[in-house]
Amino acid sequence: MTDTADQVAALLERVQILEDKAAIQEVLTAYGPAVDSGDAETVETLWAEDAVYDTDIRVMEGRDAIVEMVRTRPHQDYINEGCGHLLDPVNIRLDGDTAVVTCHSLLLRRNLDADSFRVWRVSANRFDLARIEGSWKIKRRTARVLDGTAAGHDLFARASRSPATTL
Amino acid sequence: MTDTADQVAALLERVQILEDKAAIQEVLTAYGPAVDSGDAETVETLWAEDAVYDTDIRVMEGRDAIVEMVRTRPHQDYINEGCGHLLDPVNIRLDGDTAVVTCHSLLLRRNLDADSFRVWRVSANRFDLARIEGSWKIKRRTARVLDGTAAGHDLFARASRSPATTL
Amino acid sequence: MTDTADQVAALLERVQILEDKAAIQEVLTAYGPAVDSGDAETVETLWAEDAVYDTDIRVMEGRDAIVEMVRTRPHQDYINEGCGHLLDPVNIRLDGDTAVVTCHSLLLRRNLDADSFRVWRVSANRFDLARIEGSWKIKRRTARVLDGTAAGHDLFARASRSPATTL
Numbered sequence: 001m002t003d004t005a006d007q008v009a010a011l012l013e014r015v016q017i018l019e020d021k022a023a024i025q026e027v028l029t030a031y032g033p034a035v036d037s038g039d040a041e042t043v044e045t046l047w048a049e050d051a052v053y054d055t056d057i058r059v060m061e062g063r064d065a066i067v068e069m070v071r072t073r074p075h076q077d078y079i080n081e082g083c084g085h086l087l088d089p090v091n092i093r094l095d096g097d098t099a100v101v102t103c104h105s106l107l108l109r110r111n112l113d114a115d116s117f118r119v120w121r122v123s124a125n126r127f128d129l130a131r132i133e134g135s136w137k138i139k140r141r142t143a144r145v146l147d148g149t150a151a152g153h154d155l156f157a158r159a160s161r162s163p164a165t166t167l
Numbered sequence: 168m169t170d171t172a173d174q175v176a177a178l179l180e181r182v183q184i185l186e187d188k189a190a191i192q193e194v195l196t197a198y199g200p201a202v203d204s205g206d207a208e209t210v211e212t213l214w215a216e217d218a219v220y221d222t223d224i225r226v227m228e229g230r231d232a233i234v235e236m237v238r239t240r241p242h243q244d245y246i247n248e249g250c251g252h253l254l255d256p257v258n259i260r261l262d263g264d265t266a267v268v269t270c271h272s273l274l275l276r277r278n279l280d281a282d283s284f285r286v287w288r289v290s291a292n293r294f295d296l297a298r299i300e301g302s303w304k305i306k307r308r309t310a311r312v313l314d315g316t317a318a319g320h321d322l323f324a325r326a327s328r329s330p331a332t333t334l
Numbered sequence: 335m336t337d338t339a340d341q342v343a344a345l346l347e348r349v350q351i352l353e354d355k356a357a358i359q360e361v362l363t364a365y366g367p368a369v370d371s372g373d374a375e376t377v378e379t380l381w382a383e384d385a386v387y388d389t390d391i392r393v394m395e396g397r398d399a400i401v402e403m404v405r406t407r408p409h410q411d412y413i414n415e416g417c418g419h420l421l422d423p424v425n426i427r428l429d430g431d432t433a434v435v436t437c438h439s440l441l442l443r444r445n446l447d448a449d450s451f452r453v454w455r456v457s458a459n460r461f462d463l464a465r466i467e468g469s470w471k472i473k474r475r476t477a478r479v480l481d482g483t484a485a486g487h488d489l490f491a492r493a494s495r496s497p498a499t500t501l
Contacts, residue, residue: 004339005171007346012174014349015181021356022188029258030327033269033291036313037323082315084289086255086271088420091363102367104420106442108273108289110314117286119451122418122442124367146370147444148416156371160364172338179341182348189355196425197494200436200458203480204490249482251456253422253438275440275456277481284453 021092023136024099024129031138032085040070048130048137055143056123056151082110084117087125091160097131102159105143121145124152126159188259190303191266191296198305199252207237215297215304222310223290223318249277251284254292258327266303268294269326272310288312291319293326355426357470358433358463366419374404382464382471389477390457390485416444418451421459425494433470435461436493439477455479458486460493 027046034042044067047053053060053069060066069075090103107121128140144151194213201209211234214220220227220236227233236242257270274288295307311318361380368376378401381387387394387403394400403409424437441455462474478485 002171004336004342007342008171008174008178011178011342011345011349014353015178015185018185018349018352018356019181022185025256026258026260029256029270032255032271033258033323033327036271036291037320039324039327042327079320080315082289082313082319084271084273084313086273086289088366089256089359089363089423091360091367103363104366104370104418106418106420108286110289115287117289119286119442119453120449122416122420122444122451124370146416146418148414152416153371153413156367157373160367160373160376169338175338175341175345178345182345182352185352186348189352192423193425196423196437199422199438200425200490200494203438203458204487206491206494209494246487247482249456249480249486251438251440251480253440253456256423275453277456282454284456286453 017094020094020099020131020136024092024094024101025090027129027136027138028087028090028101028103028127032087035070035075035085036079036083038070038076038079040067043067043070046138048132048139051138052140053143054140056145078107078109081112082117084108090127099129099136100159101125101127101129102156103127104146124155126155184261187261187266187298187303191259191261191268192257194296194303194305195254195257195268195270195294199254202237202242202252203246203250205237205243205246207234210234210237213305215299215306218305219307220310221307223312245274245276248279249284251275257294264298266296267326268292268296269323270294271313291322293322351428354428354433354465354470358426358428358435359424361463361470361472362421362424362435362437362461366421369404369409369419370413370417372404372410372413374401377401377404380472382466382473385472386474387477388474390479412441412443415446416451418442424461431465433463434493435459435463436490437461438480458489460489 047063049063051063053066086106088104090101093100105123105125108117109120110117123143123145126142129136130139144155146152214230216230218230220233253273255271257268260267272290272292275284276287277284290310290312293309296303297306311322313319381397383397385397387400420440422438424435427434439457439459442451443454444451457477457479460476463470464473478489480486
C-alpha cells in the first residue's frame with residue numbers, strides 16, 4: 001500500500017467520526033422543536049424501539065410510551081400554554097457504534113398572567129445513543145432536576161467518567 | 168481512476184459538507200453577541216442584501232432595515248438596560264448551496280429592580296441560509312413566540328418537514 | 335507529487351481544523367456539568383496551569399485558584415441549593431494552536447420558595463484556548479454580566495474583531 005493510500009484510510013476513519021458527531025447533534029437538536037410543536041411523528045423517529053426515558057417523576061419504557069407522553073397531558077397543557085424545551089451545547093463521547101452525551105435541559109413555560117416566561121426546570125441530562133441500521137437513535141435518556149440533591153450531581157459526575165460502551 | 172483517487176473524491180465532498188455546517192454555525196453564533204453589543208457592522212456581514220427578518224411584530228425587508236433595527240429603539244433600550252439574545256444548539260439541514268436551520272431563541276432582559284434577569288421571549292426560529300459568492304448568509308429568519316398559539320408550533324412542524332431547497 | 339497526493343495533503347489540514355473545533359467544543363461543554371456537580375478533578379483537566387479566570391467580581395490567577403473556587407463558598411452554596419451553569423452555542427475562531435471563543439453564559443439558580451429557577455446572571459464570555467502538549471486547554475476566560483454597562487458590550491465587540499493570536 002502506498003503512503004497516500006494509508007493516509008486516505010486514516011482520513012476515512014477520522015471523517016466518519018466527525019460525521020457521526022454531526023449526526024448525533026442532528027438527532028438531539030430535532031427533539032426540542034418536535035416536542036414543543038407536539039410533532040409526535042418526528043419524536044418517534046429519534047428514539048430506538050426499546051428506548052427508555054428516565055425522569056425524576058416516572059420512567060417511560062419503550063418508544064411507544066414516550067410518544068404517548070407527547071400526545072397526552074400534562075405535556076399537551078404545556079404546549080397549549082406556551083413552552084420551550086431547550087438544550088445547551090452537548091458534550092459527545094463517541095465509541096464506535098455507541099455514544100454518551102451530556103448536557104443541560106431547560107423547560108421554559110409561559111407565564112399566563114405576564115408578558116414573560118419562567119424557568120420551570122433545569123436538569124442534568126445523559127443521553128445514551130446507538131447506531132441502529134445505520135442511523136443514530138436515542139437508547140436511553142436520564143434527566144434529573146438540578147435541585148441541590150445528589151441525583152443531578154451524581155448523574156453529571158458519573159456520565160463524565162463512564163465510557164460510551166456501558167450500554 | 169484508481170480506488171484511492173475515487174476515495175479522495177468522495178472525501179472531498181464529505182469534508183465540504185462538514186465545513187459548510189461549521190461555517191453556518193459560525194454565522195448563527197456571531198449574531199447574538201453582535202446584537203447584544205450593538206455591533207451593527209458585524210450584524211450587516213451576516214445577512215444577504217435582500218434578507219427578510221419576519222417576526223411576530225413586524226417584517227423587516229432588506230439588510231438595511233435589519234441593521235437599522237439594531238441601531239434604533241426599542242433594541243437600543245434593551246441593550247442599555249442589559250439583555251442577552253441566545254440560541255440553543257441549531258439543527259442544520261444542508262442541501263448544496265442552501266440550508267434550513269431550526270432552533271429556539273431566547274431574549275433575556277435584566278430586571279431593573281432586582282439582581283436577576285427575566286425570560287422575556289422564547290421563540291421558534293427558522294433560518295434559511297444560502298451560499299452567496301462563497302460565504303454563507305442569512306436569507307430569511309422567521310421567529311414566532313412560543314405562546315401556545317399555532318404560529319410557533321406550525322413554524323417548527325413545517326420547518327422539520329420542508330427541504331432546504333424551498334427558497 | 336501526484337494530484338491525488340496533493341489533495342490528500344490538503345484534506346489532512348482541513349480535517350485537522352474540523353477536529354480541533356470539535357475538541358474545543360468538548361472542552362467547553364464539559365465545564366458546566368463539572369462545576370454544577372462540584373467535580374473539581376474534571377474542572378482541573380480543562381484549564382492550563384497558568385490559566386486566568388477574569389470575572390466582574392474577581393480575577394482568579396492560576397488553575398489552582400479556579401479549582402479552589404469550585405470547592406468553596408459561595409460556589410458550594412449554589413450547588414447545594416440547585417444551580418445550572420449553561421452556555422449557548424459557541425463561536426470558534428481558530429488560528430493554528432490558539433483559538434478565541436465567544437458565547438453567552440447563564441447562571442440559573444433554584445428558587446428556594448417556589449417550584450422554579452431564576453436567571454441570576456447572563457454574561458458575555460470570551461475564552462482564549464491553546465493547544466498544549468496536544469490537548470486544547472482554556473488559557474483565559476473573561477466574563478462580564480450583560481447589565482447594560484460598557485463592560486459586557488465591549489467584551490463582545492472586541493472579541494469579534496481580535497485575531498485568535500492575541501495571547
